Structure formats: C-alpha cells, structure tokens
Amino acid sequence: MTLSASYSRPRPTRGFEAWSWIFMRVSGLVLLFLALGHMVLMHLIHNVDEINYAFVANRYAGWLWRFYDLSLLVLALIHGINGARVLIDDYVHKPAAHRATLAALYLVSGTLLLLGAYVALFFKPVPV
Amino acid sequence: MSVYRGGVGQWSWLLHRVTGVGVLVFLLLHIVDTALVILGPEHYDAIIQLYRHPAFRVMEVGLFASLLFHAINGVRIILMDFWVDLMRFHRQFFYAQMAILAVLMVPVTWLMLKPVFFK
Numbered sequence A: 001m002t003l004s005a006s007y008s009r010p011r012p013t014r015g016f017e018a019w020s021w022i023f024m025r026v027s028g029l030v031l032l033f034l035a036l037g038h039m040v041l042m043h044l045i046h047n048v049d050e051i052n053y054a055f056v057a058n059r060y061a062g063w064l065w066r067f068y069d070l071s072l073l074v075l076a077l078i079h080g081i082n083g084a085r086v087l088i089d090d091y092v093h094k095p096a097a098h099r100a101t102l103a104a105l106y107l108v109s110g111t112l113l114l115l116g117a118y119v120a121l122f123f124k125p126v127p128v
Numbered sequence B: 001m002s003v004y005r006g007g008v009g010q011w012s013w014l015l016h017r018v019t020g021v022g023v024l025v026f027l028l029l030h031i032v033d034t035a036l037v038i039l040g041p042e043h044y045d046a047i048i049q050l051y052r053h054p055a056f057r058v059m060e061v062g063l064f065a066s067l068l069f070h071a072i073n074g075v076r077i078i079l080m081d082f083w084v085d086l087m088r089f090h091r092q093f094f095y096a097q098m099a100i101l102a103v104l105m106v107p108v109t110w111l112m113l114k115p116v117f118f119k
Helices: A003-007 A015-045 A053-059 A064-091 A095-122 B008-039 B041-051 B054-082 B084-117
Strands: none
Touching (some): A015 B054, A015 B084, A053 B041, A064 A095, A064 B008, B008 B054, B041 B054, B054 B084
C-alpha cells in the first residue's frame, strides 16, 4: 500500500470517478487564475460601489469578458457541483434521501448553469 | 458528538469542504443576481444596492478568504498527489499555507473594507 492510499481516499483508477478526479485538478488549476482573477478585478480593483447596470453593459460590449465569464461560470459550477456530489455521497446515506438530494442539486445547478450561460452569451443591454 | 483527532490534516480537509460549499452557495446566488440584468437596470441596480450594505461587504471578505484558502489548499493537494513524498511535510505545508493566506488577506481586507468604513 502506498503512502497516498493509506493516508487518504485512494485515487480512483478507472471509470467516471477517475475522470472526476482528473477534472477536479485540471479545472482547479484553471480556476486558480480565472476565479482569483475575477475576484481581484471585480472585488479589489473595482468594487460593488462602481458596479451597476451601465458597468455590466459596458463590460459586455465586446466578446472578451463574455467569454471569460462563460468559461469561469462553466468550470466553477461543474467543479462545485461535482464537489457537492462527493459530499452528498459521503453524508447522505439513505437511498431515497440520496437520490432526492442529488436530483435537487442537479436540477437547481443545471437550471442556473443555463441561465448564467444565457446571460453571458445573449444579454443585450438597453441604453441607460 | 465524537471528534476525530486527525490533526492539521483533518482541519485542512474540513476547511476545504466548508469553503467549497460556501463558494458554491455564493456562486449560485451570484448567477441569479447577475441574471437580473435581463430584466433591466432598475432590477439589477436594486440587488447591487443590497450588496453595498456593510454586512455584505464583510461577508465578501469571507468569500475572498474562502476562495483563497480553497485555491492554496487545492494546490497543496495537487502537489502531494504527484509527489507523494511531500506528504511527510504535510504539517509544515499546512502552517505555511495558513501563513500565506493570512499575509495575503491583510491587503485584501484593507482594500475591500476601506471604501466601506473609511470613506
């Protein structure tokens, strides 16, 4: 038994859980730049005193920030949903409750993923 | 309630889960508030006005700290996945990452709260 296997959850080697393991690490590394970059830009350099409808309209005038936000949205949300799935697997043991919790997670987060993607791609500002 | 005495490894594991859930909950909320732009300026600006409240600004610092902890701890997990020998130093890594987090949060907290409390 390796040190890794004796000290933590063993690394899955096959199937969905192996892909999930890789996805969490790859998306985590990308989010290190995307999510922290977003926080520094929108919470440190700018802040909620400046942000309003006109700010968003101006920011979404071109495709750069729409693409940035869409990438951040998709990666962060799938990373978060997959993390929440692991927690539900760990803590919700009754089969009916497990199914219901997972279904609620997928329904809510799936709907919000579509909503967020719609805004990033198709939001048309009205002049203010 | 039983307490598992796992040392700092247990705390980093628990904090990773707690901060992950916290950031996810805010992300879900943040999608909804941003989506209000579709309904027009008055709706979007109304929710942003709520976020300007000092209580939200303090929670915003918590969001930043949570994300930063999750990011730094995630990097440590990835490093130890690929260089298993590093796990011998996991205690030192934990103290180092908490020190880095604390040092980074000093200017972050100042920059985020200065416009709220020291106008």
